[in-house]
Amino acid sequence: MSEIPSAIKQDFRNAKKLEWWTLGWMGSVVVVMYFTMGASQAMKTALFEDVLSLVPAMTFLVSAHLEPRAPTEKFPYGFLRANSLAFLGSSVVLTFLGLFLAYTNGMGLMKGEHPTVGPVTMFGETIWLGWLMIAALVYSVVPPVILGRLKQPIAQRISDKVLYTDSLMQKADWQTGLAGIAGIVGIGLGLWWADSLAALLISISIVKDGITATRSASAELLDGAPRRLEGSGVSEEAVRLQDRLQQRWPEGRIRLRESGRYILASVDGIETPGEIPRAEELMDPGRSWRLGRLSFTPHGKEDPAHHR
Template sequence: MSKLLQEQKIATKVTLVGAIWDALLGIAKIVAGHFSQSQALLADGIHSLSDLVTDVFVYFTSANARRGPDENHPYGHLRFETLTTVLLGFVLMLVAIGIGLDAITNDSHNAQFTWYGLAAILLTIVVKEAIFHYTKHAGEQIQSKMLVANAWHSRSDALSSVAVLIGLVGIYLGLPWADMAASIFVALLIGKMAIGMIWENLAELVDTAPDPKLMAQIKETANGLKNVMAPHDMRARSMAGKIYLDMHIHVPSHATVSEGHYLGDLVAYTIKQAHPQVTDVMVHIDTDDSIQTDSFREETGKPPQLKLPARQQILADLGYLLREHKTYLDIDNTRLHYLNKQLDMEIIALADKLTSEQQAAVSEQILFILGHTSYIQHASIHWIYSSKNA
């Protein structure tokens, strides 16, 4: 089973559990609020049912957001989760406005203290606090900001129920205005949470960079590896709490292509192990000599190595310059090193074609020819035996 599918199953299970309790508690509080004529209790019941609406959003979104990448969504579908969280924030904002207006415009002097109303509130506080911890733990486990936001929605229901409890106690003590005050407090609490959800997830939709402290920790993780130097040009975007990272690293100039690829994979693996919220890492390999050219790149936008010819042109030049030696040279497998704004090369020659004395003479001739080529800083000849004659 894929990781995304496992995360989807966890999100679905947690959301269904929360939805069932939201429905039961919401109905219980609305009924109790109606018979006790408590606006605060009715408002809290509506709040619980609004949790049920958001649970439905979360349920269907989690089923789609955890699908893997496809042709139209190469980065996956996690943005659906972020967008849904923004919509949840607007829904909660409307709920908050409605509760606040209802508290102000309705007469709360007829509110009565009832034991069944008290029981409904106490049950809500206990259950919603338990759901908060259950949902938040699952959200952190799968790095789902939507699930964590839904958990805080449950916590807000528990806190608002505490406010309603205070209002009921106020009514019991002969303070009828306490019911209205508790309703307004519930509205403000929901509104504050809604604004936070909207703001945080809108920032994610426009690719706002993650926490600078986290980026510094990631850089430190990469910098702690041997043969990896000066991680730089780091960019990251967030998708539903998961981070997609691009970065450059410097590796020793003598490293081969395969070693550079190995070090890139090592950096990506180490970062994802140390920082589970990082889902994908794209690593660009620079050599250590390019550290001194970074300022040049920033000023001109063009790395100095690009002033040198590409491999195709170099092989064509070598084929012409060394045409008299082509019978024992493997020019196509010439190794090129773009270092220190200059070009070093290693030319492969077949040792079984010539005697050792001839090899020395030919090497001297080839190096003399290449020494007069403007873009070549250093050249060397490697004589090897072909496999069938080894």
């Protein structure tokens, strides 16, 4: 199971390529935003969000490097959950940073701070920095929205939570850009509160991303039933697998959990049958790779959770 299944190898390669593209494009966005942000809180918060958007891409690439590694003596089940662990850590950081930014921007709004966005001289012309900020924000929206759209179908095919959450966050990035632009236009129109208000909205969107990602990552680490990529409900694919297993062994207790992108199924209270069905018979067409393990536990040998 440590090798990437051949059915998803090409998608997996494409996903890695897209994440490298993400690092490159979003890196350029971060540089452009950094040099134009000035004293705008909305720009600063949008810059934070852009820096944070590099984290899922890095998490994916690091775990994509670890996942195919063979199990070792100390890690006999391999490194399938490396991405879940890294993702949980980064999503908790995302949530707290979002809360911190929301607090800072909320305070800025209450104190009535007037942001100064002054002039900048380019090619001998003095122009208002706000125009450059708006141009930078427009640029900051384009790469993530395209990349997010390209990643989403791949994430569904390879059942990758990190990639999926990353694609959702990127697809929603236009809202950050729009909020930032509204903040800058607000400053231009003499509405000092527009900038802090836009920054507050962006911070709230960071908190929302963080909570979504934390819920998604923690369910797997608690051996929860396989979740849908979107939302926190149990995946339909897992429900169908559970039904098929239950039909075959009506007297057994079926439990499913997730390990990385794979589903691990256990049938408790049943001796290992002589003939075990193939994964193709149990899973949906083209999805057999996802059944990572099917195990049987005879009556009386179940783990402690079974008796509760």
